[in-house]
Amino acid sequence: MSASFRFSSSLSPLQSRDFPKMRFFNPRIVVPNPIPFLKQTKTSHSRVVLPENVKVAASELPVTAGKPVDMAGSGGLQVDLVTETDLKENGFRSTRRTKIVCTIGPRTCEFEEIEALAVGGMNVARVNMCHGTRQWHRDVIRRVRQLNEDKGFAVAVMMDTEGSEIHMDDLNGAESAKAEDGEMWTFTVLTFDPSSCPERTITVNYDGFAEDVKFGDELLVDGGMVRFLVTEKIGPDVICQCTDPGLLLPRANLTLWRNGSLVQERNAMLPTISSKDWLDIDFGIAEGVDFIAVSFVKSAEVIKTLKSYITARSPGSQIGVIAKIESIDSLKNLEEIIKASDGAMVARGDLGAQIPIEQVPSVQKRVVQLCRKLNKPVIVASQLLESMIEYPIPTRAEVADVSEAVRQQADALMLSSESAMGQFPEKALAVLRCVSLRIEKWRREEKHLDATDPSIVSFSTPPSISEEICSTASQMANKLKADAIFVYTKTGQTASLLSRNRPDCPIFAFTPSTSIRRCLNLQWGLIPFRLDFSDDVETNLYRTFSLLKAREMINSGDLIIVVSDVLQSIQAIKVP
Numbered sequence: 267m268s269a270s271f272r273f274s275s276s277l278s279p280l281q282s283r284d285f286p287k288m289r290f291f292n293p294r295i296v297v298p299n300p301i302p303f304l305k306q307t308k309t310s311h312s313r314v315v316l317p318e319n320v321k322v323a324a325s326e327l328p329v330t331a332g333k334p335v336d337m338a339g340s341g342g343l344q345v346d347l348v349t350e351t352d353l354k355e356n357g358f359r360s361t362r363r364t365k366i367v368c369t370i371g372p373r374t375c376e377f378e379e380i381e382a383l384a385v386g387g388m389n390v391a392r393v394n395m396c397h398g399t400r401q402w403h404r405d406v407i408r409r410v411r412q413l414n415e416d417k418g419f420a421v422a423v424m425m426d427t428e429g430s431e432i433h434m435d436d437l438n439g440a441e442s443a444k445a446e447d448g449e450m451w452t453f454t455v456l457t458f459d460p461s462s463c464p465e466r467t468i469t470v471n472y473d474g475f476a477e478d479v480k481f482g483d484e485l486l487v488d489g490g491m492v493r494f495l496v497t498e499k500i501g502p503d504v505i506c507q508c509t510d511p512g513l514l515l516p517r518a519n520l521t522l523w524r525n526g527s528l529v530q531e532r533n534a535m536l537p538t539i540s541s542k543d544w545l546d547i548d549f550g551i552a553e554g555v556d557f558i559a560v561s562f563v564k565s566a567e568v569i570k571t572l573k574s575y576i577t578a579r580s581p582g583s584q585i586g587v588i589a590k591i592e593s594i595d596s597l598k599n600l601e602e603i604i605k606a607s608d609g610a611m612v613a614r615g616d617l618g619a620q621i622p623i624e625q626v627p628s629v630q631k632r633v634v635q636l637c638r639k640l641n642k643p644v645i646v647a648s649q650l651l652e653s654m655i656e657y658p659i660p661t662r663a664e665v666a667d668v669s670e671a672v673r674q675q676a677d678a679l680m681l682s683s684e685s686a687m688g689q690f691p692e693k694a695l696a697v698l699r700c701v702s703l704r705i706e707k708w709r710r711e712e713k714h715l716d717a718t719d720p721s722i723v724s725f726s727t728p729p730s731i732s733e734e735i736c737s738t739a740s741q742m743a744n745k746l747k748a749d750a751i752f753v754y755t756k757t758g759q760t761a762s763l764l765s766r767n768r769p770d771c772p773i774f775a776f777t778p779s780t781s782i783r784r785c786l787n788l789q790w791g792l793i794p795f796r797l798d799f800s801d802d803v804e805t806n807l808y809r810t811f812s813l814l815k816a817r818e819m820i821n822s823g824d825l826i827i828v829v830s831d832v833l834q835s836i837q838a839i840k841v842p
């Protein structure tokens with residue numbers, strides 16, 4: 267596919283492009299210091315207590331602001347207070363299985379605001395490189411890390427790339443501009459000084475814009491929130507008449523439609539990862555983000571390129587690459603793309619601007635099922651609670667949409683504007699939380715009555731031992747009505763395979779790595795704990811029982827199914 271390119275270690279991806287160019291309105295691009303977090307600062311609580319037999323690589327220690335975690339008194343078991351209180355007060359069955367991603371924006375970027383989201387159940391914090399300065403993103407990422415370190419949370423950080431999206435300029439700092447019915451507007455590739463910008467003129471960030479456009483095309487702003495008809499082309503200027511009036515927002519996304527289909531001219535050649543994105547990716551690697559979500563993925567090649575780039579840049583890093591399914595081209599290569607990725611996002615916002623809107627639900631279902639089959643976490647994103655940007659309660663239709671995603675057993679739901687710039691971020695989070703809990707419970711109850719809901723898990727051929735063990739352990743847990751599954755996992759793989767089976771009880775995942783603990787926080791049904799453990803399963807188990815009992819997170823008599831990825835074994839044990 268033309269939009270992808272090969273990256274070799276001798277050639278920087280920044281030098282290897284030969285594509286139409288995009289301009290970026292946010293020129294504050296600074297090449298980051300490669301690994302700034304290795305510079306440890308002296309702090310008052312910089313003691314790490316680890317059992318003597320356990321070696322933890324420096325890269326596995328929490329990194330923000332250079333402060334390692336003080337786990338004294340916890341026996342090396344790390345879990346956040348919210349999970350602990352929930353388990354203590356409400357028991358295993360009450361835990362939410364569906365994870366929540368919150369986009370951090372101007373409304374939620376201060377430490378206390380991020381903390382309120384974490385307390386409210388945020389599992390992953392997303393920063394969108396389309397907006398804000400690099401310093402802003404750095405501050406947010408470091409605040410999340412600080413919070414994890416101070417309060418034992420495992421909130422993962424996801425960086426979302428800008429991608430080669432075609433969008434308008436920033437309206438010279440105005441909050442919005444109103445386009446009225448029938449008005450003539452000019453979309454141009456020329457740029458202006460704020461003082462000399464002609465009236466009703468919008469600069470587009472893509473140099474090939476005027477060439478791609480034809481008389482009679484429809485220009486959709488934000489997937490159709492405002493619509494224009496192209497009436498004339500004069501050199502770099504495209505003259506349009508407004509046919510659906512509305513508010514133009516800064517940097518709003520633009521798509522062109524011709525005879526009912528998306529226009530794919532030279533714009534289809536724009537690289538999925540732009541030169542600015544590569545700089546953002548370097549920044550993300552240096553800041554130790556847990557996931558990089560790639561916008562407008564078209565083929566598996568770009569995912570493979572990015573994964574090799576990350577490995578070359580930061581050997582041994584756990585950064586997961588998430589493919590955002592929002593481009594019409596991705597639909598032809600869905601299976602290949604998901605196979606190459608570490609997870610996928612159904613990015614319904616842009617997807618609904620690239621394919622007819624009535625096709626979005628079936629694509630969502632297909633991506634969710636495919637991810638389950640391929641054992642990749644999947645996020646359902648955009649407009650879940652759109653009305654809550656302005657109102658304190660959602661519409662009934664929004665609740666139904668959230669319910670459907672939970673019923674499909676997607677790994678995670680995502681808030682965008684609702685948490686980034688809405689008036690009720692915590693209330694929106696609470697709605698996701700309580701709708702998830704209610705629908706999960708209902709689904710577990712229904713399952714016993716409804717045999718028409720077959721398991722969609724299909725195994726590799728020949729089946730792997732780990733897959734079989736995890737499937738059997740989950741079935742056993744369901745039949746015996748176990749209280750929890752415990753899994754001791756170094757790489758996270760076994761925990762992930764258990765999650766894929768969507769068992770009735772929660773899965774406690776113990777891992778010695780803080781970064782794997784954060785990554786597991788994106789996956790359905792996993793409660794990740796950081797714990798140093800040995801290869802001796804019995805010792806681990808009884809130590810865990812006593813640590814969890816001491817903190818009242820489990821009780822004598824609870825039935826636990828235990829899976830170990832070292833021994834590849836299953837045990838059923840009652841807590842002594």
Ligand SMILES: Nc1ncnc2c1ncn2[C@@H]1O[C@H](COP(=O)(O)OP(=O)(O)OP(=O)(O)O)[C@@H](O)[C@H]1O
Binds near residue numbers: 682
């Ligand atoms: N860092 C930020 N600074 C300022 N505004 C932001 C920031 N992040 C998000 N926003 C605001 O919140 C809105 C929703 O965020 P979201 O991440 O969904 O972006 P988007 O522009 O819709 O693009 P995408 O398709 O990548 O999701 C944005 O349109 C923007 O107005």
Ligand SMILES: CC(=O)C(=O)O
Binds near residue numbers: 612647682
């Ligand atoms: C999340 C995102 O990028 C979208 O919905 O377009």
Ligand SMILES: [K+]
Binds near residue numbers: 395396426428561
């Ligand atoms: K983006």
Ligand SMILES: [Mg+2]
Binds near residue numbers: 561613616
């Ligand atoms: Mg998008």
